[in-house]
Amino acid sequence: MVPEFQAIQDDYPDDFAHCYGCGRLNKDGLQLRTGWGKNDETVTLYHPRNSHIAIPGFVYGGLLASVVDCHGTGSAALMKHRLNGYEPGDDEPAPRFVTASLQLEYLKPTPHNVELMAIGKVEEIHPKKFKVHIQVFAGTEHCVTGEVVAVQAPSSFSRK
Amino acid sequence: MVPEFQAIQDDYPDDFAHCYGCGRLNKDGLQLRTGWGKNDETVTLYHPRNSHIAIPGFVYGGLLASVVDCHGTGSAALMKHRLNGYEPGDDEPAPRFVTASLQLEYLKPTPHNVELMAIGKVEEIHPKKFKVHIQVFAGTEHCVTGEVVAVQAPSSFSRK
Numbered sequence: 103m104v105p106e107f108q109a110i111q112d113d114y115p116d117d118f119a120h121c122y123g124c125g126r127l128n129k130d131g132l133q134l135r136t137g138w139g140k141n142d143e144t145v146t147l148y149h150p151r152n153s154h155i156a157i158p159g160f161v162y163g164g165l166l167a168s169v170v171d172c173h174g175t176g177s178a179a180l181m182k183h184r185l186n187g188y189e190p191g192d193d194e195p196a197p198r199f200v201t202a203s204l205q206l207e208y209l210k211p212t213p214h215n216v217e218l219m220a221i222g223k224v225e226e227i228h229p230k231k232f233k234v235h236i237q238v239f240a241g242t243e244h245c246v247t248g249e250v251v252a253v254q255a256p257s258s259f260s261r262k
Numbered sequence: 263m264v265p266e267f268q269a270i271q272d273d274y275p276d277d278f279a280h281c282y283g284c285g286r287l288n289k290d291g292l293q294l295r296t297g298w299g300k301n302d303e304t305v306t307l308y309h310p311r312n313s314h315i316a317i318p319g320f321v322y323g324g325l326l327a328s329v330v331d332c333h334g335t336g337s338a339a340l341m342k343h344r345l346n347g348y349e350p351g352d353d354e355p356a357p358r359f360v361t362a363s364l365q366l367e368y369l370k371p372t373p374h375n376v377e378l379m380a381i382g383k384v385e386e387i388h389p390k391k392f393k394v395h396i397q398v399f400a401g402t403e404h405c406v407t408g409e410v411v412a413v414q415a416p417s418s419f420s421r422k
Contacts, residue, residue: 122314122322130313153290154282156360157415162282163361164328171324200316201323204366211360255317 107145108190109135110180118198118255123172132168136176136222137190144177144222144234150214161212166246169220170206170236174250175199177222178232182254185226199232199252212238212245220248230254267305268350269295270340278358278415283332292328296336296382297350304337304382304394310374321372326406329380330366330396334410335359337382338392342414345386359392359412372398372405380408390414 299305
């Protein structure tokens with residue numbers, strides 16, 4: 103089920119849409135999608151696969167790291183796109199960010215078989231570098247706190 | 263191809279062997295294996311799947327986070343097992359650790375289609391809590407620095 107919101111990943115140029123975490127063109131990947139939520143916060147929703155467990159009943163930490171990672175780069179891209187005057191769905195190629203650093207605190211075991219919701223607040227460090235402060239909820243439980251520093255991808259990363 | 267070394271994950275009790283990252287009983291997972299290397303360092307080897315890309319040619323950061331995560335818990339378990347008087351392969355159930363915190367610095371893009379090697383140094387914080395300092399290499403290139411704080415899993419995590 104694809105959530106009913108405009109996601110920044112829908113507007114990544116094809117060359118930047120192969121990410122295992124959030125690439126719409128990576129058929130084996132997680133296909134994470136990140137959009138604007140309330141109060142200038144960013145949102146990513148994801149329902150873990152049956153196999154995404156650490157111990158039966160609890161979500162795998164590496165999957166949570168993947169959600170935080172792509173939520174971070176997606177949130178930075180959303181903000182940069184907005185600062186450039188665009189929103190997702192405007193038919194304008196979105197900027198693409200890569201992760202410089204990733205941090206997670208696992209506050210409690212994350213229950214499995216519940217939708218995950220990552221919420222982000224974006225802080226501009228400089229025009230090509232953003233810090234995203236992230237909370238991950240499983241249902242109503244706040245299970246993970248994360249931080250991503252994301253840097254705009256140099257065009258040399260593209261195959262073109 | 264399974265590397266020819268004794269891994270701590272081979273000795274996790276079945277109830278703790280379902281992790282998406284390192285559970286030998288998770289058929290869809292990465293089945294990461296962690297053993298002792300040279301100079302009291304720990305080693306995990308992994309060859310990323312074709313789909314594990316961020317951008318074509320470069321490894322996905324969330325996969326690197328997964329390798330660091332399980333290398334951290336595996337390294338802590340190796341050290342605790344040794345402090346208890348055992349080595350992998352001794353036919354003694356290994357202790358199981360969970361991740362309290364995870365940190366990665368992506369020093370440079372990690373080339374894809376090269377074997378990854380995570381190297382860890384384990385520091386005891388207290389008898390049930392270890393910090394693991396990690397470097398990830400793609401071939402000879404040092405691409406990622408990581409740190410994991412791992413805590414011994416309470417027995418209540420087991421289904422038994």
